[in-house]
Every structure is written in structure tokens, then in C-alpha cells.
Amino acid sequence: MRKLFPHYQQLDAMDCGPTCLRMIVRYYGCSFSVQYLREKSFITRLGGSVLGISDAAESIAFVQMESK
Numbered sequence: 275m276r277k278l279f280p281h282y283q284q285l286d287a288m289d290c291g292p293t294c295l296r297m298i299v300r301y302y303g304c305s306f307s308v309q310y311l312r313e314k315s316f317i318t319r320l321g322g323s324v325l326g327i328s329d330a331a332e333s334i335a336f337v338q339m340e341s342k
Contacts, residue, residue, distance in 0.1 A: 277301070282308070288317055291327040299336055306334060 280300040284293040285308060292311035299306060314330035315322050 284308075288319070288321050291315055291322045291324075292317060292330065295327055295330055295336075299331075299334065302336075304334070304336070 280297050282293050282296055282300075284290050289308060289312065292308050292315050295311050295315070296306060296308050311330055311334075314333045315326040316329065317326065
């Protein structure tokens with residue numbers, strides 16, 4: 275059976291990155307609030323960056339490390 279991808283509505287225009295990250299981690303069984311991910315992503319009133327989203331994913335240990 276195919277697993278459904280979760281859907282969350284973003285709260286405002288600046289929440290697209292944290293909301294996307296929230297959907298991705300929820301798909302893999304983790305659960306974080308958008309507020310927590312927003313703080314980890316360094317979102318400001320001007321928005322965020324891909325680096326901020328990447329930092330948030332690393333801070334919640336979501337990014338898989340390459341084997342050496």
C-alpha cells in the first residue's frame with residue numbers, strides 16, 4: 275500500500291520552507307511544530323534561505339550523513 279504524503283497549510287508567506295520541512299519529516303515519522311522549525315531555520319520577517327532550511331534539517335538530525 276502506498277504511503278500518503280502529509281499536507282500542512284503554511285501560516286504566512288514566510289513559512290514555506292519550515293512548512294515543507296515539516297511535511298517531509300512527518301512523512302518519515304517525526305513530528306515538529308512549524309514554530310520550532312521556523313526558529314531552527316532562522317526565518318526573519320524578510321524570509322529565509324535554503325541554508326537556513328538545511329541547518330534546520332541538520333539540527334533535528336534529519337540529514338543522513340555520508341558513510342566514510
